[in-house]
Amino acid sequence: MRAFLSCFSLKKNKQNPQYQEAIILASETSFTINEIKALYDLFKKLSNCIYDDSLIHKVFDLFDVKGNGVIEFEEFVRSLSIFHPNAPKEDKITFAFRLYDLRQTGYIEHEELKEMVLAILTESELTLSDEEVESIVNKTMMEADSKGDGKIDQEEWKELVEKNPALIKNMTLPYLKDITLAFPSFILNTDFEE
Numbered sequence: 468m469r470a471f472l473s474c475f476s477l478k479k480n481k482q483n484p485q486y487q488e489a490i491i492l493a494s495e496t497s498f499t500i501n502e503i504k505a506l507y508d509l510f511k512k513l514s515n516c517i518y519d520d521s522l523i524h525k526v527f528d529l530f531d532v533k534g535n536g537v538i539e540f541e542e543f544v545r546s547l548s549i550f551h552p553n554a555p556k557e558d559k560i561t562f563a564f565r566l567y568d569l570r571q572t573g574y575i576e577h578e579e580l581k582e583m584v585l586a587i588l589t590e591s592e593l594t595l596s597d598e599e600v601e602s603i604v605n606k607t608m609m610e611a612d613s614k615g616d617g618k619i620d621q622e623e624w625k626e627l628v629e630k631n632p633a634l635i636k637n638m639t640l641p642y643l644k645d646i647t648l649a650f651p652s653f654i655l656n657t658d659f660e661e
Contacts, residue, residue, distance in 0.1 A: 488541070489503040489504065492541065492544045492545070495545065496544055496545060496548035496551070497548050497551035497552075497553040497554050497643075498544065498548060498551065498643075502643075502645070503544060506543070506544055506547065507540060510540050510543050510544075525566060525569065526566070529546065529562065529565055529566060530542055530543060530546040530547075532545070532546070547643070549562045549638065550638060550639060550640040550643055551639075551640070551643045551644065552639050552640075552641055552643065552644045553644070554639075556635075559635045559638035559639070560624065560625055560628050560635060561621070562638065563624075563628070563634065563635050563638055564621055564624045564625075566583075567579060567580065567583050567624075569582060569583070573620065573621070574618035574619060574620055575611075575618065575619040575624065576617070576618045576619075577604060577608055577617065577618075580604050580607060580608065580619070581600065581601070581604045584600055584603055584604055585600060588600070607627075610627065610630075611623050611624065611626070611627040613626065
């Protein structure tokens, strides 16, 4: 989805998350009820933002579980939970695989890996020559593609991550461990109790 009107959208009939919804989200994610409230406030602040970044579009598509072009609050919390320090490593590995599998084929192919390397370099404001990028991609493919079929499947990806844990380092956002401390202004008017 290359163009969309907004990154996040709130349904008009949901001005505040219901207490029961917060309890359910807290029980199904790594967040506490107060963190859910803080995330809701963050979610509202992010509503209607516009991005022109292909990596952001891919993340948007992964967060938009329903595929309706809108990230609803529940999708936001459940997806963001993957980045929580307490989230299972398996979930992080799976999400990262889906992020790299740009064409959603169930495999990471050479061109997809190259696109992701280029996107990461751009985000990091790093510049490498085409030869250096190609070298990184080729070495990664050689290391990961244990079956020799020219693509990386989920099993091969998991093995690669086990050997190179830094590949999913960006899948953990430490401040999510206690979002209410990271964003204390969000909990001043909380209606939720733990």
